[in-house]
Amino acid sequence: MKLYDFKVAPNPQRVNMFLAEKGVQIPTVEINTRERAQFSDSFKAVNPASQVPVLELDDGTCIAETMAICRYLEELHPEPVLFGSEAKEKALIEMWSRRAEFMGYLAAADMLRNSSPAFEDRGLPGVPGGVPQIAELVERGRNAMGRFFAHFDERLGAVRFVAGDSFSVADITTFVTIRFAARVEVEPPAACANLARWFGEVEARPSAAAV
């Protein structure tokens, strides 16, 4: 088994923080997306969608998509449980992880991809060119991040971790999203005291070093 990885990119960081929580190490192959290595023929044979991370199994099966990789690793290494133990807990973890992705992560990604010169003509992930940046997505993304921070601050006023009493993959998604947003100079408002309390707690975990 090996992980196609790029340690400074946010989706690989989600897998690396997940692995650190599990106390598991996997051999990695670096795909430097800043040098466009994801568009090489050799990597397209691994993942035609030209994105990292990818987990290659010993039988040659390539599992792409961050959450699919994390779920596979949870099956192999069930402890500590990061996707929940019983039906309701599992559903709430999935709900909050997806909410972090759709409200937060995608907004931060839109902001970066539609503003940074590094992504000129590459407004969508996995496409080597021909996708012009759309400047209006930066402002839309900034507003979406504001709603994301407010929504999660309210949530974290009621619960210790994003999905409830226990640390889960939903916290990993949320933590990586906030770190990712900082790259486009978007930070949680000072008024979000609950979010700040939670962020400090997650940042103190050894696994946060992966992000």
Add this chain to the structure above:
Amino acid sequence: MKLYDFKVAPNPQRVNMFLAEKGVQIPTVEINTRERAQFSDSFKAVNPASQVPVLELDDGTCIAETMAICRYLEELHPEPVLFGSEAKEKALIEMWSRRAEFMGYLAAADMLRNSSPAFEDRGLPGVPGGVPQIAELVERGRNAMGRFFAHFDERLGAVRFVAGDSFSVADITTFVTIRFAARVEVEPPAACANLARWFGEVEARPSAAAV
């Protein structure tokens, strides 16, 4: 248990097709999003993110997000299995379901929300106003749909169903995405024969009547 539903909207349709595959019926409450019922105070108490579907449990817990609801229903009604049985199968189903969402569903949603007069000033779901439509997202979405069709056509040349040998929730996501795209007049190219073969097979299932 009850489902906040709107039978003509694509995310509720995913849950309804899933329920039909399971042979399960749940009492529903219609939230007519064409009349903006998702922004009422009573529905915001159910889901502050103002989106359907939501599954309300008997203890009052509200589970939002389509895939979180489907996962909960899979726990309650394991047969027929729609999220896979063993680790690799589960991971491939998650991978392909997410790929259908990120490459296809979100592109179709972008096209609709950024062109239809019904969504004027509501370019993002769950936000009652103040999000101007971005015309360039229509063309970007159309191009993304082209890549989605080609990618899934290639996949379905190698396997019977989207995630492998068995019908799964990944087929539901893909099927609903293609039906959804037709509303913005985007259809799979005639050359996508594998996709057409698969689409015909899925469309013939009784559960397709939910879409």
